[in-house]
Structure formats: C-alpha cells, structure tokens
Amino acid sequence: MIRTRVLPSLFAVTLLTTGARAEPVDWANVDGWDVAYYPGSKGCQAFTLFDEETAFFIGFDGKGGNPALDVTLLNSAWDMIEHGEEYPVRLRFGDQAAWTLNMDGVVLNGYPGFHILIDADTPSARQFTREFKRERVMLWRRAGQTLGTFSLSGSNNAFTAVRECHEFHRKARDARSAASRERSPQTNDPFAS
16 A cells, blocks of 8 residues: 655655755646655656655656656665665566666665666666556565565556656746746847857
C-alpha cells in the first residue's frame, strides 16, 4: 500500500531544492503518487511514501544543460548513511536484472537516504524509466541487507504525469526567456557593440 503527504512539505521542498526554498507547484495526484514542479531543481518529481516509512522521489532535474533523471530514497531509520559518501545500492524492478547504482548519501531534514542523478538522454536512463513504469515491484538492497520491497502500483501513470509536467514547465521557462530577450532595452550608444 502507498501513502502520500505524510512528510511535512518543508521536507519535500528541502529535498528537491538546492539553496532556494521555493514551494513546489502541485501538478497532479496520480494513483497515489503526488506529482509537482520543484522550482529549485527546475524539474518535476513524483513522490510517494511507502508503508515502511520510506519516501521515494523520481523525476527530472532541469538545472543543467541536459535534464537528469533524479531518484531519491529516504528513511529515518537508515542512520548508517553519511551525507556526501557514495554507496553502491542494488535495485531490482520485478524479475529484471538488478541495477547497481552508485548513489550519494544524503541527510535531508534528518532523513537519511540515497540520491542519484542520471543523464536523462542516455539509454540507461530510458531503460531505468521503462522498468520503473512497467514492473509491479522494486527491491532495494545495500551491503547484503534489504532496504525495502515496494509496490510500483500506478508508476506508469505517475511517470507519464511527471513527463507532462516537466515538458509544460520547460516550455514555459523557454517562453519567458525568449520574452525577456525581446524586451531587453536597446541602447542608443553608437559605440556599443
């Protein structure tokens, strides 16, 4: 079973913004997944909280030149994780071959966990999202210990909403940027280049 909106919104804002504390802009609630745009990361994310009190985010970070697939898994009981350390984490979607992800340790508002950014234009990122959308369960392990087995019920529709949200906000940013260039004041200085 999936539960949402249990963690304080400040947690979600801190998680997905680096430096700027901008409120997420709700996009949709799809099959128990909350989809929102996070101005600090310039991307949309789907969020859910699983029974084991594990928070999971997946979506896009649009701060760089190319969007990155952004995946974060957090749980307050994982006190062995150190912020800034790298951890090999195994993830299996359904009965697919396991992924080994070198994830960064994070501690956000007291919640330790794992985070990774993957270039969204790579075949690996596309395969990752296909498996996430298609399979019914995901199993996370680290150092031989199971971190959790989580239902992916609704993941296909949730990730479709993430893509729609991200594309909408990307186009809106591009339009604002083009409009601001058009409104740039022209100078009457004949020596300006």
